[in-house]
Each structure stands twice: as C-alpha cells, then as structure tokens.
Amino acid sequence: MLLLxxxxxxxxxxxxxxxxxxxxxxxxxxxxxxxxxxxxxxxLIAGDIYDRTAPSEEAVKLCGGFLxxxxxxxxxxxxxxxxxxxxxxxxxxxxxxxxxxIHIAPVYxxxxxxxxxxxxxxxxxxxxxxxxxxxxxxxxxPEKAEExxxxxxxxxxxxxxxxxxxxVCNILIAHQxxxxxxxxxxxxxxxxxxxxxxxxLFDSFDIVALGHLHRPQYxxxxxxxxCGTPLxxxxxxxxDTKSVTLFEIQENKNIxxxxxxxxxxxxxxxxxxxxxxxxxxxxxxxxxxxxxxxxILTDEEDIxxxxxxxxxxxxxxxxxSYDNARxxxxxxxxxxxxxxxxxxxxxxxxxxxxxxxxxxSEPQSLLVxxxxxxxxxxxx
Numbered sequence: 001m002l003l004l005x006x007x008x009x010x011x012x013x014x015x016x017x018x019x020x021x022x023x024x025x026x027x028x029x030x031x032x033x034x035x036x037x038x039x040x041x042x043x044l045i046a047g048d049i050y051d052r053t054a055p056s057e058e059a060v061k062l063c064g065g066f067l068x069x070x071x072x073x074x075x076x077x078x079x080x081x082x083x084x085x086x087x088x089x090x091x092x093x094x095x096x097x098x099x100x101x102i103h104i105a106p107v108y109x110x111x112x113x114x115x116x117x118x119x120x121x122x123x124x125x126x127x128x129x130x131x132x133x134x135x136x137x138x139x140x141x142p143e144k145a146e147e148x149x150x151x152x153x154x155x156x157x158x159x160x161x162x163x164x165x166x167x168v169c170n171i172l173i174a175h176q177x178x179x180x181x182x183x184x185x186x187x188x189x190x191x192x193x194x195x196x197x198x199x200x201l202f203d204s205f206d207i208v209a210l211g212h213l214h215r216p217q218y219x220x221x222x223x224x225x226x227c228g229t230p231l232x233x234x235x236x237x238x239x240d241t242k243s244v245t246l247f248e249i250q251e252n253k254n255i256x257x258x259x260x261x262x263x264x265x266x267x268x269x270x271x272x273x274x275x276x277x278x279x280x281x282x283x284x285x286x287x288x289x290x291x292x293x294x295x296i297l298t299d300e301e302d303i304x305x306x307x308x309x310x311x312x313x314x315x316x317x318x319x320x321s322y323d324n325a326r327x328x329x330x331x332x333x334x335x336x337x338x339x340x341x342x343x344x345x346x347x348x349x350x351x352x353x354x355x356x357x358x359x360x361s362e363p364q365s366l367l368v369x370x371x372x373x374x375x376x377x378x379x380x
Contacts, residue, residue: 001122004035005245007046007211008229010084012059015318020231021058026265027230028066034244034260035073041119043075046211047082047131047175049090071100076117080105081130082175082211105130110140112162122249124169131175132158151176151195164204169253172202175211178219181226184236199224206253216243222257232268235294235319266316272296272323275303284313294319326356344372
C-alpha cells in the first residue's frame, strides 16, 4: 500500500501584494503528475488547505479543481482542517462527497472514527484529527475540562478516546506542533510554546502524517513526519527543498518513507551584493530573474528608489534590505541634546554620522546646505 502525504497548501496565499495562486496551480499540476507516475493508493492531506478561514473564490475554485482531478483518478483522499482553515466551511457537504472518495474530517466532537483502506491484502485504519485547541476538546469532554490546560492535554484526551485495532496499520492525520520540530518564519507561532505537543502521544500509531510546520522533517522516528509545504512561503525556507512524502506499507507493518522533490514555477531566493554588482548584466544573465527574491544590498549608502530600479531587472523582488556598517552596528539615533544651540547643518551632520557610522562627505554636505537654504527661502 502506497500513500502520498501533503499538507499546508495555503491556497490563496499572498506575500505582500504578490498573489501565489499561479504558482500554486502550477505545483498542484506537478503533484498530479507525481500521482500519475507513482500511482499511490490514497492521499493524506494534513490541514491548512487554505491560507484564510474565509478563502477567496479563486482559492476555492483551485481546491475544487484539484480534488476533482483526484476523484477522477478514483483515489481516496483524506483531508483534515488546519489552524488556517475553518473546520465548518471545509467540511461543508462532506457527507455528500464521501461517495466520490473525498473524505473530510468533520468539526471535532470527540468522536474519531477510522476509515478502513484495504489494498492487496494490506489494511490500514486511517484516523483524521483536525487541528485541536484546548477549548474545542473541553467542549467535547466537559467532564474532563479541568484537566485540559494546553494543546498537549487536548491531544492526549482526544487520542485516549480513540479505539485502536492493533491487527491493522493505524494511521493518524493531524495538524499540531510536535515538540522538537524545526519551525520557519511563515508559520503562526504560539507565544511561550503553549501549542507544543509531545511526540510520545502518538506512540499508538504506526504512521503519523502531520501538518502545520512548513519544513519537511520527522520527529523521533521516520514515520512521525511533516511533509512540509509544497512551496516556499518565507525566505527562511530559501534553502529548503520542497517535496511530497510517500509512505509504503508492506507486510507485518514494515513501512518505508520516500520523498519526491517538487520544482516550482518560480523559486524563492536571496541574493546579495552592491547595487552596481546586481545590476550588471554579467551578474544576472542566465539566472532566473523572475524568481521571488530577497535582495540584500551591501552599499554603505542607501540607493534612491532601489526597489523600483531593481524591479526593472528582478520583477518579483519581494524584500529589500541592507547589510553594511550601519546595519551591522545596529545604531539607533539618540535623542538630540541642546538642539536650539546648533544650526540645522550641524544637527543633520550629527544625525548622519550616528546612523551611518561615518561623517558626510563634502559633496553631501554641500547638497544638504543647498536643500536647507531652498527650504528656508520657500518658508519666508
């Protein structure tokens, strides 16, 4: 039995003003190509289908098209909601589409019933546990409300109330942060680690297909696994290789894990250098200039309208920053003292030196004098 694991599609996501829908449509088509090539027996999608609880029409249409393609291949699909999804909206009409093989976890009410999947003599019981908050589990088990203080307590209570069949391969689809996993900047982080869940809670399951964290990784064991996002959603993931995960279940619950890399429509990268270097044709020719970029300028002086000018060459510049003596020193201008006793040029000169860790040059000083004189003339 071969199962393909996806999560954190975040359909409809934007980075700043940039919509990623074309990139998401492209990567979903690549995933369908992998499905056709590898012929899995089922698809596990571990939450955060959408980027918002009220997704855009375009995101819903993209999701519907993807699920229709999977249903047309007569593949059973198992979906849970994540912390970015609305469990109510995502599971709307789920009873009606069960017949098409698309199984969506209902809003959590304390009852988690498995789907049994049998392929070539192998049987798996697939449990779907949507993203859980303590308040949700307290409502389902009011008699245990005083024992449920955090996410760890909530997940423990939910799992304690699941009946297992040890004769089959037990698989859990969940969307939680397991302690010890590696986070990235594009995830929602709970202050103080209140959303941490201990890996030992999942010991009863042979496979745990996780969502929530965006880097592909396993925790404690190979079969307790995050597949990660299909696309990079922050520059902290610039060096990551995105992939889908395949679980192969063999006789006697022998399980092997494979990853299949994904190639995006546009990569997300960081490049660094002076403005002159990065705008030199020899630097950027034969490179993917339409990738999503974080450009780090090393010029000691700020470049006027740098972002606008760089976008002529790098149209998908998403972030611009500087790495120079000033930014490395981390200088913050202090409150001016006795400002009335100093002329404007002296005040500006002090400010410039504090911010840039060096004095103004003579041409800069002459320019500031000229600007001050023109401003005074206009005011009088």
